[in-house]
Amino acid sequence: FTQFDTDIKHMMAFIEQEANEKAEEIDAKAEEEFNIEKGRLVQTQRLKIMEYYEKKEKQIEQQKKIQMSNLMNQARLKVLKARDDMISEMLNEARQRLANVAKDPARYPTLLDGLILQGFYQLLEPKLTVRCRKQDLQVVQASIQKNIPIYKAAVKTNLEVRIDQDNFLPPDVSGGVEIYNSSGKIKVSNTLESRLDLMAQQMMPEIRVALFGANPNRKFMD
Structure with missing residues (x-):
């Protein structure tokens, strides 16, 4: 190379x-x-x-x-x-x-007296019609006669009351009365069932507290 x-x-x-x-x-x-x-x-x-x-x-x-x-x-x-x-x-x-x-002869007539007289005072009309159970006819008649003078003395007006014997309260009603004004348009229901319902409604808060105790989340008491 x-x-x-x-x-x-x-x-x-x-x-x-x-x-x-x-x-x-x-x-x-x-x-x-x-x-x-x-x-x-x-x-x-x-x-x-x-x-x-x-x-x-x-x-x-x-x-x-x-x-x-x-x-x-x-x-x-x-x-x-x-x-x-x-x-x-x-x-x-x-x-x-x-x-x-x-069924208690000692308590029921007195209870009827209170229910009937209360109905008189609630309606405050001169003519009223009372409906009751058929088996209560005599005791209701006696209560009406007893309470008319009491009502007249308190209100200072006359009162005429008749019992509707063509339309008794149905058999499922336990007792008490219904009272109507003369036209039949205004009614006071003072049957035992209606009084129980009213009492239950008014006492419902106390019933709940008695059964379940006070509600810890409730801030205001009625």
Whole structure:
């Protein structure tokens, strides 16, 4: 070989070495950029995954709260229904016992006196009609005759009272009377059932406290 050939070979070797070094440098930089981009993508995806599961966790927590609220509301409604059922049973039992009141000859005439006289005072009209049970006809007649003078003395007006013997109170009424004005449009219902219902309505707050205790959430007392 000539010197020229030797110089060419050295030059080619040098160029090849530089090319290899440049290629290695490019590979290294490419790998570095790849790793950086891979790390960035991994971090981005990691943040997205964390955000996704945080969102899911919040949704689940919200659903749990909604379900818990629904369950608590259902439980409250069941408690309220159970209490109302208990009160209804108690009132039904009281209604069944009303028949015993009318069977007591010592108490019932006095009770009728009060119911009839109260009806007179509530209507304050000169002519009244009384409806009663058929079996109470005589005791009601006696009570009316007894209470007319008491009413006249208190109100200073005359009073005419008749018993409607064509329309007695139905058999399911335990006792007491209904009193109508002369036109029949105004009525005072003083049957034992109506008095029990009125008393239950007026005493319902006390009945609830007696049965279930005071309501801790109630701020105002009527």
